[in-house]
Amino acid sequence: GENVEQHPSTLSVQEGDSAVIKCTYSDSASNYFPWYKQELGKGPQLIIDIRSNVGEKKDQRIAVTLNKTAKHFSLHITETQPEDSAVYFCAASKTGGGADGLTFGKGTHLIIQP
Amino acid sequence: DAGITQSPRHKVTETGTPVTLRCHQTENHRYMYWYRQDPGHGLRLIHYSYGVKDTDKGEVSDGYSVSRSKTEDFLLTLESATSSQTSVYFCAISQGVRGPHGYTFGSGTRLTVV
Numbered sequence: 180g181e182n183v184e185q186h187p188s189t190l191s192v193q194e195g196d197s198a199v200i201k202c203t204y205s206d207s208a209s210n211y212f213p214w215y216k217q218e219l220g221k222g223p224q225l226i227i228d229i230r231s232n233v234g235e236k237k238d239q240r241i242a243v244t245l246n247k248t249a250k251h252f253s254l255h256i257t258e259t260q261p262e263d264s265a266v267y268f269c270a271a272s273k274t275g276g277g278a279d280g281l282t283f284g285k286g287t288h289l290i291i292q293p
Numbered sequence: 294d295a296g297i298t299q300s301p302r303h304k305v306t307e308t309g310t311p312v313t314l315r316c317h318q319t320e321n322h323r324y325m326y327w328y329r330q331d332p333g334h335g336l337r338l339i340h341y342s343y344g345v346k347d348t349d350k351g352e353v354s355d356g357y358s359v360s361r362s363k364t365e366d367f368l369l370t371l372e373s374a375t376s377s378q379t380s381v382y383f384c385a386i387s388q389g390v391r392g393p394h395g396y397t398f399g400s401g402t403r404l405t406v407v
Contacts, residue, residue, distance in 0.1 A: 180352070185335075213395045222383050222398030223336070268335060274389070280326050280351055281396065285335040 181206040183271050185284025193292050198259055200287045202269035203251040209271040212245060212252045213281065217266045226267075227254070256289075264291045296320040299384050299399035306406055312371040314402050316384030318364075324387040325367040326351075326396070327359065329380040336383065342367055374406045 182205040192198045204212075210231040215223035229236045229243045229252065236243050240259075245252040256263055266288050270281040298317045306312050316325060327339040338351030340359040348359050356378060358370045371378055381403050385396040 215396075215398075222385075222400050223396075224398070225395040228395050279349075280328075280338040280341050281336075282338075282352075283328075283336040285333065 181209060181271055181273070181282040183269060183282050183284040185269050185287055187287060188285065189288045189290070191290040191292055192259055194259055194261060196259055198256045198263070198289055200254045200267055200269070200289070201251060202253070202271075202284050203249075204271040204282075205250070206271070206273060207247075207250065208273045211272040211274070212243070213270050213272075214241075214243060214254050215268045215270065215283075217268065217286075219265075223268055259289075259291050261291050261293065264289060297384060297386055297397055297399045299382075299402050301402060302400065303403045304405070306374050306404070308375060308406055309373050312374050312404065314369045314382055314384075314404070316367040316369070316399060318367075318386045320386055320397070321364060322386040322388050322397075323364075324389055325361065326385040326387070327357075327367070327369045328383045328385065329353065330383060330401075331380050339369065339382075371404075374404075376406050378404065379406045380404060 185202045213228035216226045217223040227243050240257050242255045266286045268286045269284045272281045296319050300315045326341040328336045330336050337353045339357050342348045342361040360368045381401050383401050384399040387396050
């Protein structure tokens with residue numbers, strides 16, 4: 180089955196700096212790659228996603244890039260703010276997020292230092 | 294999250310007892326999923342459903358069963374709870390590949406087996 184590796188497990192950045200979280204996947208048939216943000220005591224919330232026919236997608240301060248050849252994708256957060264502190268999960272799916280479910284990475288705890 | 298409710302939010306139960314967790318949605322989404330979240334493991338898929346009475350196993354299905362008799366309800370049952378099933382359980386819903394917003398997660402159920 181699919182295996183998703185996520186790095187780093189913890190990332191500490193100064194407020195205003197950029198943060199980058201990287202994921203690799205094993206199954207070349209995967210075609211849907213979402214990113215989730217989880218705040219303490221809450222369920223994960225979708226923040227951005229990308230499908231395999233697109234190389235990059237942006238939404239204000241966040242962006243995701245996908246390299247299908249290398250089978251890796253990354254989350255970029257610019258101008259980080261205190262409210263960006265959370266755990267971030269990447270995921271992959273062969274079914275576009277439908278049947279079979281998503282395979283998640285183990286998460287990155289992002290800490291924004293004031 | 295709006296449209297998806299998990300109950301109970303917290304439960305403590307004894308080893309060997311049966312436990313049922315409920316997920317209720319008001320979005321009329323086709324797909325429903327149960328995940329468990331454990332430190333160091335991220336989110337792992339237990340079971341999923343792709344329609345009423347249509348379910349299948351995920352990565353960590355041993356010791357769990359599910360039922361979906363109505364579109365809006367997806368039940369997760371631990372037939373005989375064990376300490377290894379102490380975890381936070383999340384339900385998620387999805388419209389699948391045609392859905393624009395990926396998964397929506399519930400707020401979770403924290404289950405402790407003593």
